Amino acid sequence: MTKDVAVLGAGMHPWGKWGRSFVEYGTAAARAALADAGLDWRDIGSIVGADTVRCGYPGHVAGATFAKALGWQGARVSSVYAACASGAQAIAAARAQILAGLVDVALVVGADAAPKGFFRPAGGERPDDPDWLRFRLLGATNPTYFGLYARRRMAEHGDTPEDFALVKVKNAAMGALNPYARYRKRVTAEEVAASAVVADPLRLLDICATSDGGAALVLAGLDFAHRHGVSRPVRIRAVSTVTPRFPNTVLDLPDIATDSAVAVAAPGEPFRSSIARAAYEEAGIGPEDLSLAEVYDLSTALELQWYEDLGLCGAGEGAKLLREGATAPGGRIPVNASGGLASFGEAVPAQAIAQVCELTWQLRGTAGERQITGAHVGISANQGLFGHGSSVVAVR
């Protein structure tokens, strides 16, 4: 029995800082995905919304908001929140409904309107929320953690700020070719080095911005896809949504401390590696089968970490892989052909869906100037605050 679901449509609203409602971005992306699928909104049996909680309260950012904006038509609705991993969980929820035979075709939507400056927790006096506490007690922003990881890599593996800058150079060159990207200008290593330090050793151009944007997918059972006349759709073969294993010994957003490994030895693989392994196992593939990867480059240094966590190279070899050109277009395993977060900035609940939009276009061979020749297996990887793993394997 196959566990694949078909991607019939992919759509995005361009990333930027547009100053409008997230509902508008999500609805535009949904309409684009429906048009791409050749389906009417009234054909959709289920809508799943990927949530954020910053631009409203959870009720407003639920899947129902998009259903109302598209016009109530009675579809079943679900809404998921998993921070940066919300999009992957929305895909997982839609896929489960399709594989369970509850619906033939589902629409997945995520959109965000990001605030200016650092992300911050919801207001009020909330000392029981670790996300609130890290800001209150330490002033620890997201870049604080990116800085810690980058410095750790420098000490442990000998990475340099110049290595990190080359990630930005690579991703900006791809983003320049992507009409949905917010930043469409090539960047030089000198420009990265000349940008202001935000969280030592990382500079402004090492760290992803916060953006407005929206992304959507139309997913269906393979039978429905065939009846709809799509004989060879892009198929989602695995969705990993795993949590960490105790003790989680890598300091993780938004925590102030790790788990203690005094009673139980740390697991052999860190959390991010386990996210990828679960996806590989479910798909029955390994890193050697990949044509391309879309990874969550919240910072340049984190992209190098993902190379290792995805098994594209050994521990500590991320910078070497980058410098060899293996992760650039034309290399052995191109990473972030979309331009990545470096070119998009983060629109939290839309981002993991946008990764799968890029995989879809690449596997169809319709990615234009960004096309990776012969792409047939792709993986996305991402990690949401509070311990939300996210990885999707797509094949064609």
Place this chain on the structure above:
Amino acid sequence: MSRTRTPAVAGWFIGDGDDFRLLGTRCSSCASVFFPREDVHCRNPYCIGGLLEEVPLSRKGHIWSYTDGRYRPPSPYVSNPELPWEPYALIAVELAAERIVVLGQAAPGITVADLTVGMEVEVVPGVLHEDTETTWTTWYWRPTGVRA
């Protein structure tokens, strides 16, 4: 008028001067240590669950990593927007006995240029901010041998 000294978070640290310690809890069944403290249930999934007893954490540890904040963090961090932003360093410290990494601000005056991964640091009492009536206290990490 003298201000009242109040911890910025209750039950996470205790004492003054050389007696200052972070406070965690330890499971009486499996010996897992928790910081921030767990007071209700042990989070070790292999543990049947025991009493969680308050324990002081090691005073000294080694730097796992460090960074700084060159821009003013948003609320609920408290800072005076009338004053220019003064960057401070943040240090993640590995405590050998507890096998845990704990993040904290570096003591004032310590910059990233003073730090290296692996350096020994100790926990010292600190002041997060002050308002008209209260001095809100916290913990700082400081390289050993450096006096305020």
